[in-house]
Amino acid sequence: xxxxxxxxxxxxxxxxxxxxxxxxxxxxxxxxxxxxxxxxxxxxxxxxxxxxxxxxxxxxxxxxxxxxxxxxxxxxxxxxxxxxxxxxxxxxxxxxxxxxxxxxxxxxxxxxxxxxxxxxxxxxxxxxxxxxxxxxxxxxxxxxxxxxxx
Numbered sequence: 001x002x003x004x005x006x007x008x009x010x011x012x013x014x015x016x017x018x019x020x021x022x023x024x025x026x027x028x029x030x031x032x033x034x035x036x037x038x039x040x041x042x043x044x045x046x047x048x049x050x051x052x053x054x055x056x057x058x059x060x061x062x063x064x065x066x067x068x069x070x071x072x073x074x075x076x077x078x079x080x081x082x083x084x085x086x087x088x089x090x091x092x093x094x095x096x097x098x099x100x101x102x103x104x105x106x107x108x109x110x111x112x113x114x115x116x117x118x119x120x121x122x123x124x125x126x127x128x129x130x131x132x133x134x135x136x137x138x139x140x141x142x143x144x145x146x147x148x149x150x
Contacts (some may be wrong), residue, residue, distance in 0.1 A: 005135065006080070009054040009077060009078065009080065009083070009132060010078045012077070012128055012132070013074040013075070013078035014078070015074070015075040015125070016070045016071070016073055016074030016076070016077070016090065017070075017071060017074035017078065017139065018074075018075075019070050020066075020068065020070030020071030020072070020073075020074060021067070021071055021127035022067075022121050023063060023066055023067030023070065023083075024064065024068065024071065026065075027060060027063050027064065029065035030066065030067060031057070031059040031060045031062070031063040032059070033101070034058075034059045034063050034066065035059050035064040035099055036101065037100055039058065039063060039066075046064060058093075066093075069089070069093060070090075071095070073086040073087075073090045073093075074087055077090075077132060083132055083133075083135075084132070084133045084135075087127075087129045087130070087132040088131035090129050091126055091129045091130065092132070094122050094125055094129070095126065096125050097122065098118075098119050098122040098123075100138045101115075101118075102115040102116075102118040102119040102122065104119055105120070
């Protein structure tokens, strides 16, 4: 059973590894998508300082952060190194992404249906991340393949 869980965890992590790498390899498109995020006015001083220090506009920094977060969390979950922590980080990320990019409640017609499907898919991903976060590490002892009575 542990081999199946490991295999499933690795296959699941591929989604985030690929998505994060794709975001980083196409920063212009990812930055354009992040323009949808509204940064509170109370943080304007800090964001302008960050833009000045890095020489990058905020959408580009958000694009790099999103891509790096998905890539790093995906790799760590695949390797089972801090998988619980990184699963919780991705839960928050997927919730935010669903809220900003799949706002079916503000849409009508085909757009609403399409974004509802994406939101439900993300809900399933959040469920899988909770399973990863809740799964306890197994001891490395030998487990019998068959536990029935002989």
